[in-house]
């Protein structure tokens with residue numbers, strides 16, 4: 001598999017773009033003409049710069065408004081093409097992309113267009129160059145790859161071929177299987193892009209909202225399967241016009257892009273077993289069975305405060321680490337670890353982020369293939385020398401730098417709590433409040449990072465992304481997207497904050513980067529849990545009385561149920577499948593909090609409609625200078 005990316009996909013000046021592209025592992029770049037025009041250096045300089053990075057120029061593009069012009073424009077387009085051929089020779093690339101004509105002057109007529117391409121092919125062949133024709137979804141006469149292919153077929157010239165671009169085909173909902181009948185050797189280049197499904201003018205959608213394969217909603221895998229079936233084995237090139245990426249980090253966008261292509265081709269290979277697809281062998285997406293533990297880093301004071309809150313929520317200190325300053329709190333199947341070591345990664349995380357949940361331990365069947373797949377997809381492994389008697393828990397770095405550990409039942413890892421921890425005391429009677437498991441982990445991330453997180457989780461783990469939900473905070477919008485596995489044992493929510501004044505934005509700003517902002521625990525009886533919490537002295541987040549009046553009216557709740565919800569500050573939601581009950585803890589530190597939920601029936605959401613009221617209640621508890629109360 002050879003990979004390439006258009007320079008237009010990445011932010012920065014040409015030099016920065018090329019460095020990021022090379023570092024991410026691409027083989028080549030498409031030089032987008034504007035990037036060249038904006039660069040203050042000769043074509044030969046650009047060619048050298050590319051090759052010095054170990055890259056090749058896979059394509060020069062775009063050449064516009066070529067086919068089917070009347071005279072005198074027709075002659076001029078050929079002159080213009082000759083000039084660009086000169087430039088290509090200096091750059092050191094042999095392939096040019098011609099996109100379908102959008103000029104009002106274009107005459108149409110498939111044989112006229114074919115004749116123009118035949119002549120262009122003759123001119124290109126004299127210089128050892130090739131030309132590929134791409135149908136823009138908004139082309140005046142040619143807007144469908146099938147028509148572009150017919151023109152290429154009739155041009156019948158070895159230097160003229162087809163360029164496919166998944167966006168143009170899929171945005172127009174053209175069946176990608178129509179590609180299967182095109183000869184692979186006449187496809188000169190394949191450009192790949194995904195996009196979120198939004199109703200919008202095609203050109204605007206294409207130029208501003210494309211994203212990496214797997215980040216959007218288009219059937220890019222079906223498209224690529226069809227391409228693979230033609231026998232095409234050339235470059236796979238990302239061409240992503242995206243406003244956010246233009247302003248984003250060149251490194252992140254390049255890394256995501258490379259990951260997206262590996263993930264795409266891995267999927268294609270599994271679904272088209274009869275076709276040779278050159279992507280490295282790797283284990284299939286990993287089934288994760290939930291959260292085995294969450295690890296906090298803290299100083300002594302933070303740890304003591306956290307322990308008070310945890311105990312009020314029914315957790316008991318169940319163990320102390322044999323050689324480190326690490327405490328284990330447990331309830332039901334939930335393990336929470338508080339690390340107050342003065343050295344190592346936990347300490348660095350504390351120094352950067354303060355008291356925070358910086359690591360997650362996921363349950364998997366086998367850690368070996370899990371790490372192998374993560375690595376194949378470009379994730380960084382995390383290693384810290386184990387102390388005496390400690391296990392080496394395999395781990396990777398998440399997008400924001402947090403740690404994801406893996407625990408399986410194949411090895412001693414499944415006995416980590418017994419091996420590494422000494423038990424503390426005995427379980428006090430009646431302390432637990434009925435929490436059974438981690439229902440979901442909510443990560444607050446910068447809005448621009450959301451796509452990276454989604455791609456990271458869905459490419460490594462057998463999870464799917466859910467539709468984006470907009471959450472209105474009184475100070476701005478927070479976008480929320482869940483990634484979950486099929487049986488709901490692993491649920492991660494990503495909350496993207498666009499500004500610092502939202503609760504999520506405050507958290508990011510004050511804790512210096514994305515991180516886990518809340519943990520939701522499951523109970524099977526929310527009312528029993530609420531009663532037990534009252535006993536143990538936890539004061540849940542107080543919800544506005546107006547909320548309950550509306551709830552009663554909106555859902556037609558039995559007055560008795562509404563009264564119980566009101567009395568216990570329980571939030572309620574319902575969808576087609578079931579019901580959802582939520583209780584929130586007070587906030588801690590820079591806006592960290594816990595949530596307790598009960599899912600009844602097949603409720604599969606996260607109480608999105610309640611979020612504005614929960615956020616308002618949390619903000620009411622903030623001190624005037626904007627710091628949440630502990």
Ligand SMILES: O=C(O)c1ccc(O)c(O)c1
Nearest residue numbers: 062099134165206207239
């Ligand atoms: O938006 C455009 O004009 C444009 C140009 C070149 C391409 O390859 C493309 O897919 C779109």
Ligand SMILES: [Mg+2]
Nearest residue numbers: 134165191239
């Ligand atoms: Mg294109």
